[in-house]
Amino acid sequence: MTKDDLLKALQQTLIKTKAVKISDLSELKGYSLTDLLDLTFHHETAIAFRAAWVLENVQERFPERFDPLLTDFLNKYPLQKNFSSQRHYTKILFSLLERNKIAPDFDYEKIIEPTFEWLAMEQTPVAVKANCMSILYLLKEKDDWIAGELKAEIEFLMKTGGAAIQSRGKKILSLLA
Structure with missing residues (x-):
């Protein structure tokens, strides 16, 4: 083909x-x-x-x-x-x-930064944001600041987010606790 x-x-x-x-x-x-x-x-x-x-x-x-x-x-x-x-x-x-x-030697910043950007962008679709939360949770050990920043971003999104953001946000926050 x-x-x-x-x-x-x-x-x-x-x-x-x-x-x-x-x-x-x-x-x-x-x-x-x-x-x-x-x-x-x-x-x-x-x-x-x-x-x-x-x-x-x-x-x-x-x-x-x-x-x-x-x-x-x-x-x-x-x-x-x-x-x-x-x-x-x-x-x-x-x-x-x-x-x-x-x-393990991959430069994870290449994927961490855009994933956080997509999570934070207002116009990013909900499914992408939910996937970004899960990705960043899996990457939390790659740098000290990731877990704290992810927690803060999820809490911010949950203030106005719909059901999918609430559901995934609660799940990831409970895993971070």
């Missing part, structure tokens, strides 16, 4: 089963995951979103295929400005952290 074929597939409206099928093709047809990662920055936000969704499915279903892309993904993580793509990027990052896939 060429990059053009992949782009054509992503121009179509996707449902979960089709996103999974396209991720399965990464294994069968061997399209370039670098091309897929690049398409998560496509100027058409719908294509970027679909590419990020497929990338998340590849990471979930074929982690061994995603592993060679890890460094590129981590380097591009802070550059992602598409809110819809950020949702999938944060889900991927959370999964990578949970599975200890990131090298």
